[in-house]
Amino acid sequence: MCMLPKTLLMLAGIGLVHTAVQGQAIWLPGSDPVTIGRSGTGVAFGRSLEACSLNPALLVTLQDQKSGFLSVGMELQATQLTLPSNERVLYSSDRNRFLPALGVSLRYSPKLTFGLKVDNPFLRHAELPMESSSRFFGQGIDLTTLRTELQAGYAVTPAFSLGLSAGMTKIDYASQLSLRSLVPNNPELPAGELNPAEVLLETTARQEGSVSVPSFAVGFRYAATSRWTLAGSFTSGLKGRPNLSTSMPERGLDLFNERGFSTPAPPHGSEERALVLLNTMNVKPGSGDVALPHKIQLGVRQRFSQAMTWEFDLRYVGASVIELPGQPTIDTPSGVVATMERTYKFMDGLGFCGMLELTLNKDWTARAGVSYDPALRSGEEVEAMLGGAKVASFSTGLSYKLLGGELSAGYQYRQAQNKEANGVEGVWSVYGLATTGTQTRVEGMGHIWSVGFKKSF
Secondary structure, eight states: OTHHHHHHHHHHHHHHHTTTOOOSOSBOSOSSHHHHHTTTOOTTOOSOTGGGGTOGGGGGGOOSSEEEEEEEEEEEEEEEEEETTTTEEEEOBOOEEEEEEEEEEEEOSSSEEEEEEEEOOBEEEEEOOTTOGGGGTOSEEEEEEEEEEEEEEEESSSSEEEEEEEEEEEEEEEEEEEEEEEEESSTTSOOBTTBOEEEEEEEEEEEEEEEEEEEEEEEEEEESSSSEEEEEEEEOOEEEOOOOEEEOOOOOOEEEETTSOSSSOOOTTHHHHHHHHHHHOEEEOOOOOEEEOEEEEEEEEEEOSSSEEEEEEEEEEEGGGOBOOOOOEEEETTEEEOOOOOOOOOOOEEEEEEEEEEEOSSSEEEEEEEEEEOOSSOTTOOBTTTBOSOEEEEEEEEEEEETTEEEEEEEEEEEEOOEEESSSSEEEETTEEEEOOOOEEEEEEEEEEEEEEEEEO
């Protein structure tokens, strides 16, 4: 046991190397405390019900006839925008989400085991303050998924098994942004030379909806010896078109002069004309699908001794398929008001994760893990809503046997690479929306914790 302090310090050091390496990745390492404590590592970790959520082929390695776990936790993420010109720092709000998870297994025969998993594969949420001029490109996002799948694992031989997981995933999606509309002298008619506009009215346009889509995973496991195991899994992506509804959240009457500033104040009578314009507005949702990436994970696990097991996984994320619906727009007498179209592209990437698990005594088990997630976007194409930079994580966890079961807790800290980006800030005058060209530092971080109880029957 004297190796424990050195090993944990080594793992902590590996995690801290990448801490300087937005907001966090939109996928989670896992939803239960054990998988979180392993930083999403475990595709080859047999005799672990929690690892079966990563690879259904591991179901046949479970030694109990029936088992199940239930866990609850919280996921937190935040975006930080810094203007280098004045070093002013703005932080996003709407940071917390409830994180439940469920797993069940039932051995049907020595070769066939069934299972059920309920988890959250993707989460992304943030809301920027009104002080941020990034609000014109996207002020808020709320992407939540809940996956429910039936599983089966079959042992072709004692050393080789295959697994399948299939079910449905519900995708909830919402976004909002600030839009500015022209307020002409006669707000019921289009702005023009005979009906000039020297005032802008800023409002918030929001859209939200949900869709349920099929999802699946397949996996294999090969135990080369009693100590070495090679395994892998493919987890499908998600794609569906949510039925979006729109609204205009209440806010004060925000008026701006023709240059897009609040000072000097707009001319007298602007408030009355703006109220008339507000009654003519109609919000329309954006169009398009929500598409989220698939994942291929390949891992090798070694049971180094009775007390220590380690695993290292490679993780390929097919993020080039990511899509989100277009932003909402507003119809006004002067035309459609919309944000600027972005041509940002997503890209596939290769990451990795590793973990170490130690059996301290008959009751206590400790674990730690590190992971590196690839960038979603290249160059300076990071932004406030989806981020896009590389993400490094460090996690730790404990399990304690009591009441005939096992109580587990897991925690992960996630840090995105700081990026300097153009096009994050905007200015909106009577001539329309444009980027300021100001370099903005985009950062992101997050925390995940979970507590759960596992019981065998």
